[in-house]
Amino acid sequence: MASRYQTTVYSEKSRKIVIKIKDSAFSGATTNFDTVSAAIQYDSESSQGMERFTPIIGSRCTLSLIINTQALQTLLDDIGNAVEGRFTLEINGYEDDNSTINFNWYGYIVTDLVEFEDVPVGLGFIAQINAIDGLGWLKTLLYKSEVGPYRGQDTVVQHILNCLNQLDFVQSELVANNLPVLNTVFNWHENTIAYSATNDFSLNTVIQHRVFYHRDTKGNYTYQSCYDILKKICQTFGARLIFSERNYWLIQVNEYYNNPSYHRYFKYEAFGNQVSGNHFLDFTINNLQNDLSNSKLLRLSGGRWSYYSALKNVVIRYNHNAKQNLLAGVEYNYSTNATPESVITPTLDASNVDARLSYTGILNFYATVIPPATFENYQFVFAVKVVSIVNSFPLQNFIGADWTLAGSWSIDKGVLSGTNVAAVAYYTTFTVTANKKYYIKIRVELDNNGTLRLRLGGVTKTITESGDYEFIITATNTNTLQLDSTSSPGFTGKIKQLEVKQESKYLKRNIIYTNGFNFQLEAATWENTFYEYEFNHETITSDNAFVVYKTITFDTLDIPETAEYVWEMRLKEMRNEAGTIINQSNYAISYSFVNNYLEFLPAGTIGGQSDIKEFGSDNDDKSSVVFDLDVFIGDGPSATTSGAMRVKDSSGVFDVSSSWDVTSGQGFNNATQLLVNEVIKGQLTPKSRMIDMPFQNLSVDIPYLPHKVIDYSSGYYVFERGTYDLNTDIWRGDWFKIEY
Amino acid sequence: MPSFTERTVLFRPRDFSQVANNAGSGGVVNNNITETVNNVTITGSIISVFLQEFIEVSSSTLTYTENNGILPSTNLGATIHVYQNGQKLIATQYTITAPDTITIDANTHYDGANYIVFAIIINT
Numbered sequence: 001m002a003s004r005y006q007t008t009v010y011s012e013k014s015r016k017i018v019i020k021i022k023d024s025a026f027s028g029a030t031t032n033f034d035t036v037s038a039a040i041q042y043d044s045e046s047s048q049g050m051e052r053f054t055p056i057i058g059s060r061c062t063l064s065l066i067i068n069t070q071a072l073q074t075l076l077d078d079i080g081n082a083v084e085g086r087f088t089l090e091i092n093g094y095e096d097d098n099s100t101i102n103f104n105w106y107g108y109i110v111t112d113l114v115e116f117e118d119v120p121v122g123l124g125f126i127a128q129i130n131a132i133d134g135l136g137w138l139k140t141l142l143y144k145s146e147v148g149p150y151r152g153q154d155t156v157v158q159h160i161l162n163c164l165n166q167l168d169f170v171q172s173e174l175v176a177n178n179l180p181v182l183n184t185v186f187n188w189h190e191n192t193i194a195y196s197a198t199n200d201f202s203l204n205t206v207i208q209h210r211v212f213y214h215r216d217t218k219g220n221y222t223y224q225s226c227y228d229i230l231k232k233i234c235q236t237f238g239a240r241l242i243f244s245e246r247n248y249w250l251i252q253v254n255e256y257y258n259n260p261s262y263h264r265y266f267k268y269e270a271f272g273n274q275v276s277g278n279h280f281l282d283f284t285i286n287n288l289q290n291d292l293s294n295s296k297l298l299r300l301s302g303g304r305w306s307y308y309s310a311l312k313n314v315v316i317r318y319n320h321n322a323k324q325n326l327l328a329g330v331e332y333n334y335s336t337n338a339t340p341e342s343v344i345t346p347t348l349d350a351s352n353v354d355a356r357l358s359y360t361g362i363l364n365f366y367a368t369v370i371p372p373a374t375f376e377n378y379q380f381v382f383a384v385k386v387v388s389i390v391n392s393f394p395l396q397n398f399i400g401a402d403w404t405l406a407g408s409w410s411i412d413k414g415v416l417s418g419t420n421v422a423a424v425a426y427y428t429t430f431t432v433t434a435n436k437k438y439y440i441k442i443r444v445e446l447d448n449n450g451t452l453r454l455r456l457g458g459v460t461k462t463i464t465e466s467g468d469y470e471f472i473i474t475a476t477n478t479n480t481l482q483l484d485s486t487s488s489p490g491f492t493g494k495i496k497q498l499e500v501k502q503e504s505k506y507l508k509r510n511i512i513y514t515n516g517f518n519f520q521l522e523a524a525t526w527e528n529t530f531y532e533y534e535f536n537h538e539t540i541t542s543d544n545a546f547v548v549y550k551t552i553t554f555d556t557l558d559i560p561e562t563a564e565y566v567w568e569m570r571l572k573e574m575r576n577e578a579g580t581i582i583n584q585s586n587y588a589i590s591y592s593f594v595n596n597y598l599e600f601l602p603a604g605t606i607g608g609q610s611d612i613k614e615f616g617s618d619n620d621d622k623s624s625v626v627f628d629l630d631v632f633i634g635d636g637p638s639a640t641t642s643g644a645m646r647v648k649d650s651s652g653v654f655d656v657s658s659s660w661d662v663t664s665g666q667g668f669n670n671a672t673q674l675l676v677n678e679v680i681k682g683q684l685t686p687k688s689r690m691i692d693m694p695f696q697n698l699s700v701d702i703p704y705l706p707h708k709v710i711d712y713s714s715g716y717y718v719f720e721r722g723t724y725d726l727n728t729d730i731w732r733g734d735w736f737k738i739e740y
Numbered sequence: 741m742p743s744f745t746e747r748t749v750l751f752r753p754r755d756f757s758q759v760a761n762n763a764g765s766g767g768v769v770n771n772n773i774t775e776t777v778n779n780v781t782i783t784g785s786i787i788s789v790f791l792q793e794f795i796e797v798s799s800s801t802l803t804y805t806e807n808n809g810i811l812p813s814t815n816l817g818a819t820i821h822v823y824q825n826g827q828k829l830i831a832t833q834y835t836i837t838a839p840d841t842i843t844i845d846a847n848t849h850y851d852g853a854n855y856i857v858f859a860i861i862i863n864t
Contacts, residue, residue, distance in 0.1 A: 310742075323753070610751035617744045673746065684742035 003030045003090075005075060007065075009038070013729040015102075015700050016094040019063065021075070021109070024086050024168070033072060036064040036126055038091070038726040040105055042242070042706055042719070042733070049311060049625040051720060052687075052736055053253055053679060055234030056227065057242040057706065058135040061089055061107050067116060068124030076127055080114050088169055089131035091726070096700040103245045103705055106169040107131030133243050134167040138226035141166050143212055147467030149221055150209040151441045152395060152497055153646070153654070156202040156233060157182065157250075158272040160241070163226035164248060165270050174247060180267040180275055185251040185283075187258065188237060190647040191659040191668045200266040202250060203274055204648040205657070207233075207633055210346060211642040219329045236633040236671070238678045242719075244707035254678050256709050256718050257738045258663065260284050271496075273413045284711040285704045287695065296699045297710065300730065303693030307686040308736060310623035314680040315616040318634040318672040320641045322609050327361075327596035332569040334591050340568040342472055344389070344439065345600065349639035349656070350562040354604025357386070357565070360553040363537075365591035366546045367574070373586035375543040376576045379517055380591070383532035383572035386507035386556055388563040389439050392500040393427050404428045409483075416483075416498070420450070420490040425483045427500075432457045432478045436502055439566070440471040440481075443497035450491040456481045456500075466493070505560045506531045516577045526560045534572060552593070558604065562639055569593050602638035613637070615673045617680045627679055635659065635671045645671065682740040689736040690717060697729040704731055715739065788861040793854070800849035802842040807861055809840040821858040824848065 004023040010016055019038060020030075040061045044054035067073055079087050087109040093102045109131045116127035143163065144150060154162065164170050164181055174181050186202040189195045193204075212229055214222040224232075234241050239252045255263065260283040267275035288295035326345050349355060363382075369375040393402075397414040407423025409416065416425065432438070434457065444452055445466050452463040457475020481500060485491035508531030509524040517539050524533070537550065559565070571591055574582040601609065613634070633643045639656045646654035659668040662678070669677065695710070697703040704710070710717040715737045722733015790806035804811050812819035816836055822829045824844070833848045842857060 315747075317752075610753060612750075612752040614750040614752055616747035618747065620743045620745055670749075673749070677744070677746070680744050684744060 002026050002028070004028075005033045005072075006030045007033050007035050009035060009726070011727055011729040013697055013700050014096070015697075015703070015729055016098045017726050018092040018094075020090040020092075022088045022090060023078070024088075025082075031071065033075075034066040034068075036066060038063045039723050040091070040726070041723045043721050046720075049627040050629065051308060052682065052718070052738070053235070053238055053240070053627075054720065055231045055240055056135055057240060057719070057721070059105070059107070059133045059243065060136070061091065061105060061131045061133075062128060063089065063131070064126050064128050066124055067121060067127045070121055073121045076114065076116060079109055079129060080111055082111060084108065084111055085137075085168065089129075090169070090173070093703070093726070101246070102701070102703060104173070105133070105243070106173060107133045108137050134164065134170065135227065135230070135241065135243065137167060138163055138230065141226045142223040143226050143229045144221075144223045145443070145467040146465055147469065149213045149215075149223070149468065151443070151468040151470060152499060153206040153208045155272060156205050156207060156237075157184065157200075157268050159207060159233060160230060160248075160250060161268065161270055161272050163230055166226060170270065175270045178269070180247050181270045182248045182250060182268045183279075184266045184268065185249070185255045185263060186237070186239070186266070187252060187255050187662050188660050188671075188674070189662075190657045191661070192655065192657075193647060193649060195661075195663070197264060197663075198278070200274070201647065202237075203266070203268070203272070206646045206648075206654050208346070208642050208644070211632055216329065232632055235629060236631050236675070238675050242706055244705045249707040251707060252662075253718065254662070254682060254738070254740065256283065256716055257682075257740060260709055260716055261711070269413075271413055271415060283708050284716065285702065285708050286711040292698065296697070296702055297695040297704060298698050299712075300694040300696060303732075304691040306689050306691050308683060308689055309625045310621065310685050311619055311625050311627055311680050311683040312623040313616055313618045314627040314676045315614065316627075316629045316631055316672050316676050316679075318613045318615065318643075319611065319630055319632050320613065320634065320637055320643055321611050322602070322637065322641065323599060323611050324642075325596075326357075326598040326600065327359075327567065330596055332593040332596070334571060334589050337570050340385075340570045343567045343598075344470075345565045345567065345598075346640045346642065347562060347564050348559055348600050349602050350559045351639070352603050354558055355600070355602050355638075356558050356604050357556045357567075358553075358599050358601050358606075359384075359555070359597070360551065361593045361596040363550040363552050363591065363593055364546075364548050365589075366544060367540070367590075368588040369543050370586055370588060373583075376582070377517075377539050377541045378582055379536050379539055379575050381511055381534055381536045381572045381575060382591075383534050383570055384507075385532050385566065385568040385570075387530075387566050388504040388559070388561055389501040389566055390504040390561070390563050392438060392502045393430055395441075395497060395499040398495075398498075402427060402429070416495040417493070418483075418485070418490075419492045420448075421452075421483075421485040421492070422490050423484065426480055430480050430500070432475050432480050433502075434475050434477050436475055437566075438473045438475060438481075439501040439564075440473060441468070441497065441499045442471070442495065443468045444493060444495055446491070446493040448489055448492040449487075450485050450489045450493075451487040452491040452493070452495075453484050453486060454481070455479065455484070468497075501564065503530075503566070504528070504563065507533045507556055509533045509535075511536055513575065513579055516579070517575075524557050526557060532572070539577075555601075567598060569596075600638075600640050602640060613670075613672065615670065615676045617673075617676045619680065619684055621684070625683075627683075631672060631675070682738060684740075687737050687739070688715070689720075689734060691734050692732055693735065694730055694732040697731075700729075703729070709738070710735055790859045790861065792857045792859075794857070795854050796852050797855060798851045800844040800846060802844065802855055802857065804840040804842060804857055804859070806859065810861075811836060811838065811840060811842075812859055812861055813838055819860045819862070823856040823858070825854050826856075 003020040004026045005021040042059045044057040046054045091105040095102045113130035117125040119125035184202045285296045287297040398411045398416045400411045408419045409425040454461045458477040459473045505526045508527045510522040511534045513519045645657045647657045660671045661668045706719040717735035720734040792806045833845045
């Protein structure tokens with residue numbers, strides 16, 4: 001991404017500003033251009049009552065440049081005809097010394113917003129180009145890996161970074177220069193973990209990827225845009241995301257009222273690693289109209305004052321969708337009888353002793369004898385494999401001590417990396433048992449044309465493309481899991497996640513035939529070795545007997561442990577009255593389990609299920625404005641819930657969160673109720689706000705930037721939207737007063 | 741001092757705002773199916789109907805040979821009908837001895853009578 005054109009201008013306050021038009025298809029010397037005006041405009045989507053908690057504040061830059069050479073005309077033509085994303089805009093604002101960069105802005109130049117006058121180049125004319133910041137660009141990017149949905153879980157910070165890392169300039173300007181990508185101001189903390197100001201729960205809280213995509217009954221995936229992911233995360237925590245100064249900020253809005261002149265924040269690099277050290281910032285910029293020599297801002301005429309009405313109530317619905325069909329789109333039939341689909345459930349929460357799985361499905365079957373075999377009365381015995389799967393070794397935040405690395409393999413910042421790999425890396429203490437199944441999730445980033453080999457128990461999987469993968473491997477020998485590469489060139493890239501699970505407890509219920517077709521149902525148990533849950537049907541006495549629409553429904557025993565579970569259904573055997581297993585090759589057999597519905601009942605009862613928990617708080621005084629929101633991430637209700645947050649305990653294990661508070665809050669509360677209270681407590685009475693209020697920076701070294709609040713008349717005013725004119729160093733925008 | 745009051749948490753189903761089959765969790769296979777008939781088996785031969793004629797018999801004992809000589813064994817009043825010269829006999833006018841024998845009551849039978857035995861076999 002090279003600078004194709006560049007200009008340096010100075011604002012009314014003598015601030016040096018460098019504007020670069022970058023072209024990913026250009027290499028060569030940078031040429032200068034002249035500009036007439038440049039302004040950055042910040043906007044936020046909001047509706048009445050919800051203005052203060054706008055989750056994302058995006059921005060765009062409008063640049064007017066003079067076109068008076070054929071080369072500049074060519075630039076315009078190139079921009080107009082380019083694939084979007086090729087041209088980017090970079091703005092650097094400097095301090096008084098003209099060398100220290102005070103703030104940056106980056107954006108993609110949008111072709112359909114390029115306008116220019118119908119005037120010959122020889123005379124010169126003004127063209128206007130627009131660029132949108134990365135947040136706007138993220139509306140077009142789906143939140144998924146290259147080969148399918150992201151698997152497993154990530155921290156709140158990492159989810160945000162997964163989105164931001166997809167932006168070119170994040171890579172070229174921030175990552176490449178080892179600069180932080182994200183700063184957080186996050187002060188909620190979870191009840192089960194002792195409060196510490198140095199503990200950022202946006203880093204210590206994980207969210208399952210499953211909550212961010214939908215899989216329909218035909219197995220198709222529907223993804224959300226990265227923008228929507230960021231929006232949902234921000235809404236869950238009463239936070240906003242904005243690009244300001246030099247990177248992105250995730251800020252819990254109410255923290256602007258919590259000693260903002262000296263407030264802690266946390267810095268994160270692109271891989272989600274926290275930058276060490278204690279970081280504090282004065283988030284305030286004062287406006288002292290009667291003492292301008294000590295003021296950082298000069299308020300100009302032309303603005304207006306107004307109020308936000310008090311909130312009547314706040315209602316937030318946590319959509320946890322407990323009633324989900326874990327077998328959506330899955331069918332079992334005879335054609336796949338030897339290899340039935342293994343459905344892996346989410347982690348099922350066994351903390352309630354009555355927790356169990358409930359199955360309902362429809363069975364159809366028939367059998368036709370194939371001569372010269374002759375028909376004999378028969379019964380089918382079907383078998384359901386229900387087994388918990390537990391860690392062979394846990395989800396890796398790679399630690400060098402756990403791994404044996406050869407050649408170029410290395411572990412840095414929790415990531416396993418290799419360059420032109422020719423040797424093997426393996427988890428040192430992992431032992432493989434032959435004929436057991438292993439369930440593997442791996443996230444791979446390939447940086448060259450090499451391929452990665454994953455070997456386990458005599459089975460090899462070759463990964464040729466970056467992405468998140470799930471493998472189910474039946475070990476044929478005891479060879480441990482090994483990562484290597486035999487391609488040319490060898491694998492160069494990173495393995496960011498790896499998890500290996502193995503089968504643990506099997507649900508057993510055998511059918512024991514006693515005499516002819518007489519049988520007994522054995523008591524059901526959970527076993528440590530392979531068993532299945534068996535069931536049969538009435539005796540079929542005729543060839544070609546079509547049995548249709550037989551509803552099968554049963555609940556499992558209470559599940560024995562909190563774990564993911566695997567579910568498979570198959571025809572185990574075909575019996576005759578003499579007690580002999582009929583050779584299935586003597587029959588044309590057909591069966592299918594359709595309309596399969598498998599639901600987890602965390603409390604063991606259907607009545608205990610719900611999909612939405614609705615939280616609310618009412619203003620004790622009269623008012624008329626309502627705050628109404630749906631969120632999809634929250635506390636529980638069980639470990640199975642896709643949107644259930646998990647927090648890292650002292651032993652490094654992620655447990656389902658139960659209740660939260662802020663430093664000086666009102667006691668621990670469900671996360672969604674806490675959000676409700678955080679919203680309403682700041683708007684129980686009308687709140688003052690500025691509309692189209694113009695402020696000019698008085699300090700070149702400490703300009704106003706939108707992640708900061710304006711300190712005016714003993715009140716803090718939080719940014720909503722506005723325009724920063726780079727020529728005049730004047731902000732004109734909306735701010736609301738925060739207090740509670 | 742302004743204040744607020746927390747509401748009681750409500751638990752709602754997903755479709756609470758829609759008119760839909762809200763049959764609850766666990767048993768919902770398909771919301772479009774409002775009634776399910778369970779365990780209906782249609783084979784074409786699951787119910788068999790047999791008829792055997794006994795013409796001008798000289799004995800009150802009739803040996804049934806249809807269905808491999810097997811008469812229904814349950815619900816006999818409904819599954820076996822015995823007619824003498826076209827008139828249906830009531831249950832006390834004959835006895836059934838499994839698997840294949842029908843004995844006409846001595847007060848009813850007379851030599852030279854015609855009998856028809858009608859049997860319904862339900863395979864299970």
